[in-house]
Amino acid sequence: MMIPSQRHLFDIPDDVAYFNCAYMSPLMKKVVAAGQEAVALKARPWQITPPDFFSTPELARELFAQLINAQADDIAIIPACSYGTATAAQNLPVGKGQEMLVLQDQFPSNVYPWRELAVEREAEIVTIPRGGNDGWTPRILDAIGGNTAIVALPHCHWTDGSLIDLEAVGRRCREVGAALVVDLTQSIAALPFDVARIQPDFAVAAGYKWLMGPYTLGFVYVAPQHRDGRPLEHNWIARQGSEDFAGLVDYKTEYQPGARRFDMGEGANFMALPMAVTAMRQLLEWGVEEIQETLSAMTETIAARAAPLGLSASDPTMRAGHFLGLGFPGEVPAGLPERLGQEGVYVSVRGQSMRVTPHLYNNEADVERLIDVLASAL
Numbered sequence: 001m002m003i004p005s006q007r008h009l010f011d012i013p014d015d016v017a018y019f020n021c022a023y024m025s026p027l028m029k030k031v032v033a034a035g036q037e038a039v040a041l042k043a044r045p046w047q048i049t050p051p052d053f054f055s056t057p058e059l060a061r062e063l064f065a066q067l068i069n070a071q072a073d074d075i076a077i078i079p080a081c082s083y084g085t086a087t088a089a090q091n092l093p094v095g096k097g098q099e100m101l102v103l104q105d106q107f108p109s110n111v112y113p114w115r116e117l118a119v120e121r122e123a124e125i126v127t128i129p130r131g132g133n134d135g136w137t138p139r140i141l142d143a144i145g146g147n148t149a150i151v152a153l154p155h156c157h158w159t160d161g162s163l164i165d166l167e168a169v170g171r172r173c174r175e176v177g178a179a180l181v182v183d184l185t186q187s188i189a190a191l192p193f194d195v196a197r198i199q200p201d202f203a204v205a206a207g208y209k210w211l212m213g214p215y216t217l218g219f220v221y222v223a224p225q226h227r228d229g230r231p232l233e234h235n236w237i238a239r240q241g242s243e244d245f246a247g248l249v250d251y252k253t254e255y256q257p258g259a260r261r262f263d264m265g266e267g268a269n270f271m272a273l274p275m276a277v278t279a280m281r282q283l284l285e286w287g288v289e290e291i292q293e294t295l296s297a298m299t300e301t302i303a304a305r306a307a308p309l310g311l312s313a314s315d316p317t318m319r320a321g322h323f324l325g326l327g328f329p330g331e332v333p334a335g336l337p338e339r340l341g342q343e344g345v346y347v348s349v350r351g352q353s354m355r356v357t358p359h360l361y362n363n364e365a366d367v368e369r370l371i372d373v374l375a376s377a378l
């Protein structure tokens with residue numbers, strides 16, 4: 001079912017066509033209000049009680065879990081994608097000479113931890129190159145073998161939205177006993193992802209893009225077999241019985257249940273969590289499949305309208321519907337995003353691709369503005 005434009009929920013002037021959700025989403029008005037209320041609450045700390053350290057984090061866990069068909073127990077609260085991938089790197093076995101697989105031009109937060117680990121364990125990084133008309137998946141499947149320890153991927157590539165069939169990759173990983181780590185930052189809540197079908201070991205998401213939340217707050221799904229792992233840090237809330245503030249120096253070796261041991265320190269973030277909760281409630285109300293369907297139609301329209309200007313888009317079956325990468329006949333013209341920005345059109349360039357990443361705040365007038373401004377800029 002298609003969702004009509006939800007621009008009224010956002011504070012976006014009519015002369016701004018913001019097609020840059022892959023960079024960061026705008027906050028909804030009600031998310032801003034939740035943040036303002038949360039900031040004001042810290043001016044009255046006597047109204048913040050010990051149960052509040054647990055109730056909002058639990059709610060956030062629950063809502064994030066619903067987005068990926070998981071349970072609250074499976075989810076830890078983290079500050080950044082890099083924290084989630086570092087947690088995975090610290091807890092996955094890799095032997096000398098084994099391989100870790102990433103994509104060419106993958107986002108650095110899902111590359112650096114593996115490079116570090118490769119040095120530490122004398123293991124190898126295998127980078128799947130771009131190219132070919134059949135997309136990433138066949139080359140990823142070919143590269144996974146008996147010597148593969150970890151496959152670290154996104155659901156769609158952050159430069160151009162090219163899609164990876166994670167269900168097929170997950171199946172292949174299980175066949176050879178490799179771990180699957182997924183960075184959902186550029187797809188969460190916009191492209192359906194189901195932990196039951198894909199069975200990742202870890203699935204990480206930063207929250208300030210498609211989750212429409214504040215900066216410095218994200219989530220990581222941790223599969224049951226890794227729940228006795230070692231957290232990156234040792235914060236007191238993650239230990240068993242931390243609800244009893246008077247008894248905190250009765251130090252515990254046991255942790256809170258599920259994935260909670262992997263929570264960042266001060267995960268009970270009183271300012272960021274109410275904002276994230278408000279945003280995730282709205283995303284769930286819209287529905288991830290409906291968001292994908294609506295944004296797919298929008299990007300297909302844009303791709304069709306951009307083609308006569310000489311801009312090419314990949315086959316819609318090879319990319320995520322919410323994420324359009326437009327290619328130029330030659331190099332991307334220098335300064336193009338800045339020139340578009342002067343006309344109130346916001347996109348971004350990553351590599352050789354101009355990313356056009358809409359959300360439900362966009363409308364037909366935005367598409368017209370994008371095409372008009374592109375036509376005069378090219």
Ligand SMILES: Cc1ncc(COP(=O)(O)O)c(C=O)c1O
Pocket residue numbers: 022023079080081082083107109154158183185186206
């Ligand atoms: C694919 C992807 N992962 C992660 C991030 C953000 O990473 P971090 O939360 O570590 O800053 C981005 C930001 O652009 C991204 O595109």
